[in-house]
Amino acid sequence: MLLKSIRNFFADIFAGLPIGAALAAVMVLGVFSLVPSLNPSGEHRSAATVQSFTTRLEERVAVKLGRNENLNILLKRYGLSQSSAQELLEKIHELVDWRRMPKDQAFNLVLDTQNRNVRTVEFVLQEHIVRASATLGGWSLDRQELFHVARLNLVRLKAGNSFSASAARAGLSRAQIAELQRTFSSELDLLLDLAAGDEVHVVIPQKHYLDGHVVAGQMAAARVVAGGRSYEAFGFPDRDGALQYFDIDGHLLPRAFLTAPLKYERISSTFDLARPNPATGVLRPHEAVDFQAPQGTPVIAVGSGTVEFAGWRGGYGLMVELKHAGGYSSVYAHLSRLAEGVAEGARIKAGDAIGAVGQTGHATGPHLHFEFALNGEKIDFLSVKIPGADSLTGAKLQQFKREQEKWLAVLRSEPNQLARLELPRWY
Numbered sequence: 001m002l003l004k005s006i007r008n009f010f011a012d013i014f015a016g017l018p019i020g021a022a023l024a025a026v027m028v029l030g031v032f033s034l035v036p037s038l039n040p041s042g043e044h045r046s047a048a049t050v051q052s053f054t055t056r057l058e059e060r061v062a063v064k065l066g067r068n069e070n071l072n073i074l075l076k077r078y079g080l081s082q083s084s085a086q087e088l089l090e091k092i093h094e095l096v097d098w099r100r101m102p103k104d105q106a107f108n109l110v111l112d113t114q115n116r117n118v119r120t121v122e123f124v125l126q127e128h129i130v131r132a133s134a135t136l137g138g139w140s141l142d143r144q145e146l147f148h149v150a151r152l153n154l155v156r157l158k159a160g161n162s163f164s165a166s167a168a169r170a171g172l173s174r175a176q177i178a179e180l181q182r183t184f185s186s187e188l189d190l191l192l193d194l195a196a197g198d199e200v201h202v203v204i205p206q207k208h209y210l211d212g213h214v215v216a217g218q219m220a221a222a223r224v225v226a227g228g229r230s231y232e233a234f235g236f237p238d239r240d241g242a243l244q245y246f247d248i249d250g251h252l253l254p255r256a257f258l259t260a261p262l263k264y265e266r267i268s269s270t271f272d273l274a275r276p277n278p279a280t281g282v283l284r285p286h287e288a289v290d291f292q293a294p295q296g297t298p299v300i301a302v303g304s305g306t307v308e309f310a311g312w313r314g315g316y317g318l319m320v321e322l323k324h325a326g327g328y329s330s331v332y333a334h335l336s337r338l339a340e341g342v343a344e345g346a347r348i349k350a351g352d353a354i355g356a357v358g359q360t361g362h363a364t365g366p367h368l369h370f371e372f373a374l375n376g377e378k379i380d381f382l383s384v385k386i387p388g389a390d391s392l393t394g395a396k397l398q399q400f401k402r403e404q405e406k407w408l409a410v411l412r413s414e415p416n417q418l419a420r421l422e423l424p425r426w427y
Contacts, residue, residue, distance in 0.1 A: 058119060061109045071107075078109060080118050088121065088132055088139045095143050096125050127207065127215055148207040152220070152410060155202045159194035159226075172202065179219055183245045185325050186254035187231045187304040188224070188347070198226040203410050218243050221407035229347045231304075234407050236392070236400050250392035250400055255350055257303045257324075261332060261370055262357065264291035268367055271380035287378035288331075288371040295366040297357040299332050300350075302372075302381075307346045310338055316369065317361025320354045331371035334363040 065074060071092075075085040110120035121132040124146065131142045157170035167177045180202065181190050190200075205217035224231045233245040233253050245253045269290035305324040313319050316333040320342060323329050336358025348354060359366045372381035392400050 057113060059111045059113050061111060062106065063109060064104050064106050071101075071105075074107070075118065075121070078111070078118050079116055084134075084139075091139055091141050092130065092132065095130060095141060096128070101125060127209060146209055148209045148215075151206050151208060153204045153206050153216070154410065154413065155204065157200050158196075159198040159200065160196060163190045163194050163200075167200070173216070176202070176204070176216070176219060180222060183219075183222065183233045183253050184224055184231055186256070187325065187349070188226055188306075189325050190224070193306070194224075194226055198224070200224050201411050203407060219245075221411060223411050227345075227347045229349070231349075232408075232411075234400070234404050236403065246392060246400065248404065250397045252390040254325075255304060256390070257328075258300070258350060260291065261302050261330075262291055262293055262297055262299045262368055264293045264297075264368070266292050267382075268292040270382065288333075288369050289381055291368045291370060293357045293366065293368065295336060295357055295359070297368075298353050299335065299355045299357060299368055301348045301352050301354050302330055302350065303328065304347075304349045305330075307342060307344050307348060310342050310344055310346075312360075315362035317363060318355070318358065319361075322348060322354075327375040329373045329376075331369075331373075333369035333371075334358055334360050334367060336360065336366075 061078075063074065063078075065071070072085050072089055075088065076082065080088070105123060105125070108120075108122040109118055110122070111117065112119050117134075119134050123130055127148070128143045128145050131144075133140050133142075155170050155172060157166050157172075160166045164177055167180070168174075172180075180200070184190060188194075194200075201223045202219055203221040205220055207215045207217070209215070218235065219233075220235050222233045232248045234248075235243045236246055238244050247253055247255065267289060269286055269288075271289055272286045301322055303322070303324045305322040305328075307320060308323045308329070309319070309321040311318070313333075316331075318335040318338065319331060319333040320335065320338065321329065321331050332354060334357075335355040338355045339353040342348070342354050357366050357368050363369070370381065372379055372384070374384075391397075
């Protein structure tokens with residue numbers, strides 16, 4: 001029974017050795033099995049023998065990459081074969097970005113004291129310690145994150161002559177500024193639409209490591225206050241764990257255009273470059289879509305934007321023109337009235353009421369004459385490929401709302417209160 005226990009003990013110890021050391025271990029075990037006189041009989045003596053044997057198994061060596069040297073050359077310098085070194089490099093490449101490895105990267109090598117083979121390679125890179133161990137089946141890799149303290153950083157800035165310059169002075173990186181612009185691109189153009197005094201608040205999780213360096217995570221939440229209107233974005237992971245941003249109602253940002261500007265009965269006239277005019281019968285281009293609906297039916301904006309024109313314009317009758325981000329614009333004509341607050345320069349959100357169906361101007365009956373354009377060129381709203389809207393629903397929406405309350409509290413908080421707040425669960 002004792003002999004069997006010792007064999008099992010040594011088998012566990014040598015399981016992680018390279019092939020040369022493992023074969024040596026097998027031979028030692030064979031000697032213990034065939035020559036009983038060499039087998040320690042006392043428990044104290046057995047422990048002492050094992051202790052003596054294991055203390056000389058490995059040696060730890062700290063090395064750095066030499067000039068014009070890479071890890072492959074270093075490993076071969078310490079006796080690793082080309083095939084074994086290549087296997088190790090391929091596995092490490094799956095875990096870390098070689099491009100971020102400094103030229104004087106430090107490594108710890110654990111060497112077998114008997115044959116000087118490399119048993120383990122350890123190094124710290126990209127906030128992780130990576131450990132590669134030689135086994136009978138090849139190299140086994142493990143990566144563990146270094147100890148750090150997680151905190152939230154709340155960046156507040158007021159827009160000046162240049163949003164990018166103001167954001168950079170507030171401490172935002174180029175990548176963070178670009179992410180802000182992309183997220184709110186369907187609501188407003190941060191580079192062009194912000195006026196002096198408009199505000200931007202951004203919540204960014206951070207990891208503070210023992211050596212003093214700080215790693216910023218993805219934006220958790222943001223608020224833009226422009227022209228008296230507030231626009232929010234909240235981070236929320238999709239089913240694959242990738243972070244997406246949603247507005248306060250759970251609609252995906254950047255927001256897609258709505259599929260229609262009203263609840264209509266039918267489309268009475270489509271986009272047609274040679275349509276007979278219903279009043280004169282003359283063939284004329286109809287670069288719009290006519291939605292038939294009862295008088296007074298509410299008309300809403302198909303996307304967030306700024307009111308370029310609101311009032312009477314010839315045959316269009318009472319109309320509203322909106323300028324959207326990305327070069328898009330939309331026109332709503334033959335209205336019976338304008339919604340409250342709809343005036344030139346006003347900011348409108350997607351889904352906001354802008355007026356009601358009528359038959360003002362050159363209209364033969366109550367309907368909405370709707371035009372859509374890109375960079376001034378009118379296009380068919382019904383056939384243009386616009387990204388489909390995506391919204392959170394059901395349990396996901398409820399979960400999002402719970403997290404949203406936390407981020408709203410963070411956006412309203414003072415910087416000295418952030419230390420008591422929890423990091424997002426997806427961080």
